[in-house]
Every structure is written in C-alpha cells, then in structure tokens.
Amino acid sequence: MIRQFLAAALGTIMAAGALAGCGGVLDAAAGQAQAITLYNGQHEETSQALASAFTRQTGIAVKIRSSDEAALAQQIEQEGQASRADVIFTENSPALEALQNKHLLETVPAATLAGVPTAYDSPRGAWVGVSARVSVLVYNTRNLSSRQLPTSVMQLAGPAWRGKLALAPGETDFQPVVTSIATAYGRRAALRWLHAIKANAAGHVYPDNETVTADVNSGQAQIGIINHYYWYRLKYEIGAARIHSALALFAAADPGYVLDVSGAAVLRSSRHRSAAQRFLAFLVSKQGQEIIVKSDSFEYPLGAGMDPSPTAHGMTPFNQLHPNPIGIAALGDGSAALDLLQQAQIL
C-alpha cells in the first residue's frame, strides 16, 4: 500500500519534472513564434476562447494566468520591471486605474481605443474597455411583485427593507455604486445611506454577489443589488425551472444604475509590446467582440461596430440601458468608496 503510494507519488513528481523540462523547450520554440502572457481576472472560459481565436489568427500563443483581479494588480506592482505579464484583463475598471496611477501601463494605440466609444476607455488612454455590466436589483418573485420594487437605490435605505436586503459590500462591483451615490448626493448622504442599508442587510451580508443572487433566488433574502450577469449565470447553472427571482432596472440615471467596464491593458514592462497590443486590438475587434456575445459570461460587448439592439440571452438591449452618467474617471480606483465603506464600518 505504502510502497504503491510512494511509487505513484514518485512517478507524479518525475512526470512533473519532465513536464517542467519540456516546458522550457516549448518556451524556446514559442519564443520564435512569439508568446504573450495574460494575467486574467475575467471569466476564465471567455478569456480562453478569446485567446485561442487570437492565436489561430496571429500565430501568437497566449499563456493565461487566472486569479482575482486585485491579487493580479498587486502582483504586477510587486513584480515591477520584472513582470512576466504582457497584458492584464480585469472585470472592473478600478484595478486598471490603480495600475495606471502607478505608471505601470503602456499607452494604448489610438486605433485600438477607437474600437470602442471613448466613454468606455481609460480617460488617459492607458487601457481599453472591452465589455460591460450594469448594476441592477435582483428580487425574489415569490415574495415581491415588480410594483413593490424601489426605483432608486436610495430607497433601499428605508425601513421597509429591514431584514429583506442582501449585500456583498466587499465585492469590487459594489464600490462603484457607493462612489456614484457619493458623487450624486455628497459624501455625508452616502455615509447615511451606508449606515441604513447596513442595518437593513443585517444577517444577509455576504462575501460575494454569487451568494447574494443565490439567497435572493432561494428566498432567504428578498432583494439585493448585483451586477446583472450574476443572475444570468445562476440561471444558466441551475436551469430556468429553479429560478424564483428576476432582475429589475433602476429608474434612468439613478446613482444605483452604474455601468461597470471590464478592460485590458498592456504593461509598460512587457517585452512583447507589439504582440500584446495586437491582442488588445483583437479584444475590441468584431471577431473578439462576437466571441464575448456568444460566451456565457453574459456581458455587453462595447465594440463601436456592435449592434446594440439584439437581446442575447434575453438581456435588456444595450441601447435600452439608461445608466447614471458617472464616468470612468469619477469611479477612479475605488479608494474613495473604500474610505466610506470603512467609515460606515461595513468593511
């Protein structure tokens, strides 16, 4: 038994060693054909689909390293000039803005930036917007009818929602809502709002939006603020028959109605900048954007050439969304929101 186990273990180690050795050889071979490394904080399958299509088109291999976007951003910061990353692709803009503030990002060529409307790019041209999500309400359809829903995120602070609201304040998707409220009504109002929703969400404060969505769907909580795609992913996972919840949009331009942009950037330290920039251009190209539409990450493609009206997966068409006009620059790196969240002792 032990001998067999040790033999198996030894075999595995040797195999791993051999693979590592081969890896070196492959690297050398790929070096001639070029390979780039992608630090990926986005939906893994979509990124892989994008990478393989890019490789088929250009012959440039893409090595993908997936992790949490915040961890990737700080890893890149520590790596500095020695970073192995050529491209970083994140789910939200603040991680990219944080890297840009530390001067770690290379300027994106104008042609690539032109691939998406200016409003969705880095204000300083350091990264390009690729896809977007929108913050919405998710509510349990057994407990609530659509007529009972708030039209503004501010109403969630009211006593009617005590014990019914679910919240994931630690998610990077929640900060933009806080920033947006502070921009619209001022820091003090935002702080009051945070205190109130903290009380309303007592017992339903969760680490992530997946849990918020699942708990609203199961009826443990009745309402929550999430990015729309969590609900579509849940529906995809468990099947429509077991969905007992629905999404609702806030009133047009409500501060709770925020468009979150997912973007990509080339690192200043990259040794394969031109190949990396080609990858960025591919992400916003028609071909790349169509992969995103077809994928099950359920995001809106931002490409300028994309038809905004079709309703893939039954999602509200992009041109019928009326989010708050707060821009990328105002959302910043999220530190102002973090400050407020900490002051309200939610985080």
Add this chain to the structure above:
Amino acid sequence: MNGRRAARLVAGISLLVAATLLLPVTFLVGQAAQVGRTEVTRLLLRHLTGMLLVNTVELSAVVTVACAAIGVTAAWFAERTNLPGRRIWRAVIVLPLAMPDFVVGYAWTSVAPAIHGLLGAALVMALSLYPLVYLPVAASLRTADPAVEEVARSLGDGRLKVFFRVTLPQIRTALLGGCLVVALALLAEYGAFEIVGFQTFTTQIVTQFRVGFDSAGACALSLVLVMLGVTVLAGEAVLTAGKRTGRPSPHGTRPPQPHRLGAAAVPAVAGFGLLAGLAIGVPVATIGYWMIQGQRSSLPSTSIAAAAGNTVAYSLPAAALAALAALPVALLVVRHRRRGVILVERATYLVQGLPGPVVALSFVFFAVHYAIGVYQSPELLVAAYAILFFPLALIAVRAAMAHAPRELEEVAGSLGRRPAAVLARITLPLIAPGLAAAFSLVFLSAVIELTTTLILIPTGAHTLATAFWAQESNSSYAAAAPYAAMLVVIAVIPGYALGRYLHRAPSERTGSR
C-alpha cells in the same frame, strides 16, 4: 566531525532556516514603512480597530481551548484505548485540515443559515483546526513511555488522575505547540470568517488589499498581527519553559497496553462519529450534494488527473522539506535551550500568523529581486509551501524530540559513534512519529493552499485547489465538487499510510537488525 562541530553546524542551519522564515516579516515591515505615519494612524485608530482586536482575541481564546479539548481527547482515545475501528478513525480524524475553508463555510451556512458571528466562527474554526492539536499530541502519545502511566495505574490511581498527573505532562510540549499554531492560524484566517460574517483583523487587512488595492496599507495593519503573534509566542515560551517532558525508557518504547474501554466503547465511538460527522460529514455531504446536482458549468474543466498530479508533486516535496528543515531547529531548541536559541526558534513561527496575501506578495518580492530565474517555477512554489507550513512541522518534531532521551545519544557518542551516525541510528528512529506527523500536517495544509499558489504556480498550471477555486468563484459548484472530492481522497492516503507505518514497533521502523 566531533560533537561540538556538529552542534555548530546544527546552529548554523537553524539560523539559516530562521532567517528564511523571517523573510515575509521583513517584507511586511518594509512595505509598512512606505506608508505615511498619518495613514497608518488613520487605519489603526478607526473605531473598528478596537472591536476587531476584541473579536480577534476572543475568538482565538475560545477556539484554542476548544481545539485543545477536542484534539487531546481524540488523540488519547485513538492512541491509548482499544477504540473499535482505530485505524480508520486515525486517518479520518485529520481530514478537516484538507477541507478548503470555503467548503466548510459554505456547508455550514447552507446546513444552518443561522450560524453567524462569534459562535458561528468559533464552531467552524474549531472543527477545522483541531487536527493541528490532534496530530502532534497523537505523535507524542506514541513516543511517550507508557510504562509510567501503567505504573501509576498499578498503584491504584484512576484513569482521570493518571491522565492529568502523568499523561498530560508527557504531552505538554505537543499540546502547547498545537495550541500555538492554532492561535496563530486564527490570527491569519480569512475565508471562513468572510462566509460566517465575522470580522477580525485579518478580514480588514484582506479588504484593504482586495478592495483598496493597497498592499502597503495592508502590511501596515498587519503589524498589529505581528505584535499579537509575538504575544502568543511569548506566552507559549513561558508555559513550555523549565519543564522537562516525560521521556521514553532507555530501552526504547514499546507499544502501550491499550486501555480496555468495555462498555465505554459505545459512547467513545459515538463521540468520534459525532466529531467526524460535524467536521467531515457536513462538508463532504455538501461536496456530494453539489456533485449530484448535475448543474451545468460555464467554465472549462481542468483535467482532474493533471490537477491532482500537480497538487501531489508540489505538496509532497514541500512536506518532506519542511519536516527536514524542522529537524535542526527542534534539535537545537530541545538540546541547547538558551535565550538566543529560543529567539531563533520563536522567529520561525511568526509566518503562521500573517495574512495569506501579505505572505504571498513577499514571495513575489524576494523572488523578483533575488531569484528571478525561479519565479513562478514549481521549485519556488515548493519552497514557499515549506516556508508557509514550517511552524506546523516544527511543533510536531519538537514535541517528539522532547521525548527522545539525550542519554542514549550521549552513550552512543561516548562509544565513539559519529554525530551523524547517532542521529541516524538513535535519534531519528525515536522521533519518527513526530517527523511523520510533521509531514502529514504540512502535506494536508499544502494541498489546499490557494492564495500563494495562485501567485506562484507556473502560468497555465492548476492544482486541485486552484481548479476548485476557478469553478467555485463562478458559482459553478457542480463543476467545483469533483476537485474537492479528489482533495479528500488525496488527504486520506498519508493519514492511513502513516498510521499503519507508525503503529509498528520502533525497532521495525528503523529496519535495522
């Protein structure tokens, strides 16, 4: 090589080990120094800080005591009684170490949504961490001389009295060591607390890191954890000081006469069943539930075999390396207990009490600046695991070393045996159970390590833990479940194999004569 030169060599290696183990702390201090004084003050003097301190200390105290009680009781029954099914229990009872904290947290919040706050956190943590006490204490019970107990019993002392007067002093080093690493692990725990909604210092630090993209601020806050860690270490040093642990008879240990449980076997088995049910049954049932749900996953499934292969290939050498590196430090602190030596030993524990992201970034920092060639190589990941879990190895080896009779070594030395020969022929066989416990502790902890793995693993490779995370973080529980199930399978093997190996007599283990 004579004895003095050997001692110097041991001290030299120990210093090197301690210096390596201090690297994450050095990084943390360096980063914190970059943060302005006003910012540090602001972060530390928020209203929340007081509450976080209370939460952290309260929880550490409650869980450490609970782990001590569960770990010692389970170890005594598994090692010293004729508990039915001992062999299976020994392998099963250590499994919680290999349960990803996310699975445990998720399982409990699904089974009992009311679980929340201090009690919820204490329950989840006690059920996950008690093996840190169980393993060294069980190893210690194996090496301690059962004859002393038997004499006490033959003099008419009751079982309880014998336990408290004879057995407890014998396992003291192991027990305190276990409590030490439990307390330190609690300082650094994050995932489970996030799920049961319990805020500690570390949950704050991780927020600062994850939401604020502020590793320097996170490091500044971590200074508080370093101080708490130093307090715990000082406390344990005071408690262990001056006492000599029981030693095996110079004739070498023989297997103890197991206590006959008789009718008490029923409640004992029921107790083990309950513990296993709560600590392992609940999470394993959750994994099973996910698997039969048959949900669709929107993520590619990494080959389970490849992920398992990587997990084993990284964790096995790390476990061996940590156990090996613990040897000189344990030898030094047990055989040459002086103030300087104690400081060197204490320094190696600090890493256990630091938040995962901070430690992970420190590896990036040092690799990028001083060893760029090995950055994101399997070798560096193995070394990182060995550093991360070295404290677990040390407490197990240290406890076993405390039992090994120095007299035997001295006799062998006086007979002209070289120190290396004494170590190989006398000391190593005697402390084998401790080395094995060290190996198990590190292996089981390494197989589920996530934070550092994500940062240091070769680009494109997966372990079971990272593959599980990739699915789980997208709510693809059905797709995540097989990886968690495979983790359990891998975790059972060393427990079972080592259990069989260790329960042979010491003379058989050495293989000589």
